[in-house]
Amino acid sequence: MYPYMPSPMISEHVSLKKYSNYAIGGTARYFCHAEGLHHIMHAISFAKEKNVPLFVLGGGTNVLFSDGVFDGLVVKPDIRFISVNAALPETVTVTCGAGVPVHDLLTMCAAEGFSGLEWAGGLPGTVGGAIRGNAGAFGGEMKDSIVSVASFDMSGAKPHIRVRDNDACKFGYRNSVFKDLSGKEIVLSATFVLTRATPLSVQQVINEKIAWRAARQPLEYPNVGSIFKNVAWDLVPVAMQSRDDIKKHVKHDPFPVIPAAFLIDKVGLKGVSYGGAMVSQKHPNFIVNACGAEAEDVKGLVALVKAKVMDEFGIALHEEIEYA
Ligand SMILES: Cc1cc2nc3c(=O)[nH]c(=O)nc-3n(C[C@H](O)[C@H](O)[C@H](O)COP(=O)(O)OP(=O)(O)OC[C@H]3O[C@@H](n4cnc5c(N)ncnc54)[C@H](O)[C@@H]3O)c2cc1C
Known part of the structure; x- marks a missing residue:
């Protein structure tokens, strides 16, 4: 005997803001809550039929959706047991x-x-x-x-x-x-x-x-956690490795790293805003949605932080967050 599971509803033109911990994002052309494998298979066939890309969404706590239309299917695997x-x-x-x-x-x-x-x-x-x-x-x-x-x-x-x-x-x-x-x-x-x-x-x-x-984290604002990965100590330029003010900030998580937050603080970007987005004062590796930010505002700050840290330390920061 097979448990009967009806095909999932595929909604259209769904706002992604409410699925983003950032409260940022445009719309998805198609959206599907998949409550089991049967639903996931249905969603995949649907995307293939329509010839559109598929994006898998979890809790939306590490994703920055763009401001426009995602012309594809967002599938949320709500498999809960x-x-x-x-x-x-x-x-x-x-x-x-x-x-x-x-x-x-x-x-x-x-x-x-x-x-x-x-x-x-x-x-x-x-x-x-x-x-x-x-x-x-x-x-x-x-x-x-x-x-x-x-x-x-x-x-x-x-x-x-x-x-x-x-x-x-x-x-x-x-x-x-x-x-x-x-x-x-x-x-x-x-x-x-x-x-x-x-x-x-x-x-x-x-x-x-x-x-x-x-x-320590600015949980009072919509955010997606740390924007940048911490930097492996091995990748820090030798000239920087010998500086005492840098050495004393090395932490082991899960291997020796220089926290991105420390570098962003050092280049003086704490509290800097662009549009509705702001480098958090409380934790500078968080760029928060301070006031109706759009994805482009966050991306502007990401570019500024990368450029400043590269200029001052010769260190390339890489995003931990995903773009969709
Ligand atoms: C306040 C705050 C604190 C945070 N602290 C930490 C921390 O300490 N350490 C840390 O590592 N992260 C941290 N994060 C980031 C984030 O919470 C984690 O990365 C989390 O694990 C992402 O899970 P999610 O379900 O929200 O994924 P989403 O943000 O929905 O998706 C993230 C990526 O995973 C993919 N994905 C999601 N589900 C699936 C699936 N079932 N199959 C395949 N791909 C999938 C998506 O396509 C996307 O590319 C923090 C975030 C916030 C907001």
Whole structure:
């Protein structure tokens, strides 16, 4: 017996602002909430039929949509389930749908006393988005707890499900095989291995991370987190590496880096605005939507920051955010 699932509604001319944590963006020609594989397959066929590009959307917390019309299909894989597979005395494996908000996964971990993902306290977005970008903070990364990831490969004549183990996911700093395969594969679910702890200890660490973010990040404005990746110490020009004022700002997350926020602060761009966008005073690696910003305003500031940091330090900053 097959569970009946009607074809999903494909909406037209959908404003992307409400799907963006930035509250920025034009419209999508087509939009589909995909509540399961059947819906995803339908969406892929639809995009092929119309001969339009397809963009996969998670929580919209790392994407800057452009101001115009996206003449394609935005598909949001709302696959939401969490299952505890194998419960051993010291470890458990948990499988989680790509559309589950990271916050909901952590709520379950805290309730059950499953430890390993506490570093992600306060990390917005979905599990799918976090896997694709190998999200990380406080020295932890998604890759540290991943056993395997299931994805839908839509590249060939016969779309099919693929399951990769951790190595095959090729996780790197804010990177994975799924980033390289953008537009070809959609993350469906992931299996994590976690250890047992007390619910209270797990919740306490999560709360600490949430409080740390609230104190240091400009959460009062719409934003998409850090705009630029931190800079690997190896890539810092030798002349800069010998400067004491720079050396003392090296941090290990997950390897020695110079924080982009430090460089942006040093070139004096804190609080600088362009249109409705502003380099945050609180955390200069955040460009916030201070007042009805458009994508072009953010892009103007991104270009200014890159130019200033290059001029002053000879360091090339690279975006952590995605453009769509
Ligand atoms: C306040 C704030 C703090 C943040 N702090 C951090 C941090 O500490 N560390 C960090 O790493 N990031 C951080 N971020 C960035 C962001 O939250 C993460 O990158 C998050 O994991 C993105 O998930 P998402 O579901 O919102 O993805 P989206 O923004 O929707 O998408 C991001 C990319 O992933 C792709 N994608 C989404 N879902 C899927 C899927 N199922 N299959 C294939 N591709 C998919 C999209 O096409 C897009 O290219 C922060 C953001 C904010 C707003």
